Amino acid sequence: MVAKALEGIRVVDMTHVQAGPVCTQLLAWMGADVIKIEQPGKGDVTRSQLRDVPDVDSLYFTMLNSNKRSLELNMKAEEDKKVFENLLRSSDVLVENFGPGVLDRMGYTWERVQEINPRLIFASLKGFGPGPLQDAKAYENIAQATGGGMSTTGFPDGPPVVAGAQIGDSGNAVHLFGAICAALFQRTHTNRGQRVQISMRGGILNLCRVKIRDHQRLEHGPLNEYPQDEFGDFTPRAGNASGGGQPGWCLKTAGGGENDYLYLVIQPQVWKPLCKTIGREELIEDPEYATPEARLPHLVEIFAMIEEWTQTRSKWDAFKELNEAGVPCGPVYSTKDIVEDEGLWNEGMLAKVDHPERGEYTTVGCPFTLSDTPVEITRSPLLGEHNEEIRAELAGKSSELETANTAG
Ligand code: COA
Numbered sequence: 001m002v003a004k005a006l007e008g009i010r011v012v013d014m015t016h017v018q019a020g021p022v023c024t025q026l027l028a029w030m031g032a033d034v035i036k037i038e039q040p041g042k043g044d045v046t047r048s049q050l051r052d053v054p055d056v057d058s059l060y061f062t063m064l065n066s067n068k069r070s071l072e073l074n075m076k077a078e079e080d081k082k083v084f085e086n087l088l089r090s091s092d093v094l095v096e097n098f099g100p101g102v103l104d105r106m107g108y109t110w111e112r113v114q115e116i117n118p119r120l121i122f123a124s125l126k127g128f129g130p131g132p133l134q135d136a137k138a139y140e141n142i143a144q145a146t147g148g149g150m151s152t153t154g155f156p157d158g159p160p161v162v163a164g165a166q167i168g169d170s171g172n173a174v175h176l177f178g179a180i181c182a183a184l185f186q187r188t189h190t191n192r193g194q195r196v197q198i199s200m201r202g203g204i205l206n207l208c209r210v211k212i213r214d215h216q217r218l219e220h221g222p223l224n225e226y227p228q229d230e231f232g233d234f235t236p237r238a239g240n241a242s243g244g245g246q247p248g249w250c251l252k253t254a255g256g257g258e259n260d261y262l263y264l265v266i267q268p269q270v271w272k273p274l275c276k277t278i279g280r281e282e283l284i285e286d287p288e289y290a291t292p293e294a295r296l297p298h299l300v301e302i303f304a305m306i307e308e309w310t311q312t313r314s315k316w317d318a319f320k321e322l323n324e325a326g327v328p329c330g331p332v333y334s335t336k337d338i339v340e341d342e343g344l345w346n347e348g349m350l351a352k353v354d355h356p357e358r359g360e361y362t363t364v365g366c367p368f369t370l371s372d373t374p375v376e377i378t379r380s381p382l383l384g385e386h387n388e389e390i391r392a393e394l395a396g397k398s399s400e401l402e403t404a405n406t407a408g
Pocket of ligand 1: 016040
């Protein structure tokens with residue numbers, strides 16, 4: 001009986017910055033032994049980026065690299081490449097998100113990796129898939145720009161906007177995690193590794209699926225769920241409209257602060273309780289408003305009426321009252337609201353971790369739970385912290401193999 005979902009799986013982690021490390025952190029939380037390979041004396045560039053405390057690993061690094069071990073290897077030196085190959089022989093997964101061609105230049109093509117260990121799953125995340133852009137480097141917002149995220153985010157009369165949620169990096173890390181787990185499962189049948197590849201742009205497009213739905217719906221007429229009346233030949237920015245099956249909008253609440261807003265969705269079945277809660281019972285049976293179809297041309301006006309009510313209470317009180325009436329809604333949380341939210345701490349979505357150089361810091365927990373795999377967040381490793389330990393383990397493995405060969 002294994003204690004965690006991925007116990008016994010060893011991951012050679014050649015990831016850096018955000019997308020790759022978030023994926024391997026998920027693998028580590030699921031119980032895999034994740035060994036982060038880092039350039040000697042330098043390590044992942046994020047160790048020293050956005051530092052808030054001098055000479056100490058940044059929050060950028062520590063929050064994305066929990067539960068891993070760190071091994072320094074110079075991938076341009078023959079001696080260290082031997083150690084790396086030994087590691088590949090005793091591992092299950094290799095994950096990397098270097099720029100295009102970097103692993104090939106180091107000598108580790110898919111063919112070579114298969115020769116070293118045919119059971120190894122070789123996973124790569126790049127900016128773009130095969131084609132004209134395949135050699136281009138990419139960062140979060142480039143993926144959002146090229147995958148349909150930016151052109152569909154923001155208000156119709158403003159410029160394209162990037163999402164604050166890091167859907168290109170952390171979002172794609174989750175895609176990559178799922179793909180690696182699927183490959184691990186397939187290996188249980190085939191006993192073979194396979195090549196896993198993901199493009200950040202493709203991952204964004206996957207998250208923009210409904211915007212391509214709307215692009216095609218435009219051929220058959222205007223998008224009545226969107227706030228604008230006139231449409232071109234592409235899905236426009238919808239501001240805060242849900243644009244989906246149920247209309248929604250972001251409403252001002254009392255306080256007038258930057259984040260004193262509540263997002264509210266009008267499901268057909270909540271029309272009556274919603275009208276009652278905001279004191280507009282006369283609209284319940286009014287034929288201009290009584291059905292979802294009748295309401296569509298009045299959405300701006302309807303949300304303005306609801307806002308008159310929400311502006312008279314705090315986002316928390318409005319949320320409570322509307323929730324009691326079964327109306328789906330949610331207060332807009334600032335980051336301060338988030339870190340002070342007791343529920344998120346109780347859920348384990350926020351956790352405190354101790355670090356030998358930084359002291360205690362807050363980190364974000366695992367976004368899913370498995371009843372048989374409790375997640376315990378441990379700190380990120382110092383650069384090269386596990387050099388001796390891992391080299392000794394590998395030496396032990398080599399002599400085990402030698403003994404087995406001699407005995408055979
Ligand atoms: N030992 C020796 N050299 C090492 C090393 C090690 N342990 N680890 C990395 N390097 C070297 C590589 O060999 C490479 O050098 P080379 O170009 O001479 O072959 C270099 O460090 C890393 O190259 P690259 O990954 O291209 O880094 P970059 O800083 O130029 O670009 C990105 C950074 C993020 C733009 C690029 O890695 C990328 O496009 N990645 C794919 C998409 C992605 O993940 N984007 C970011 C998401 S957060």
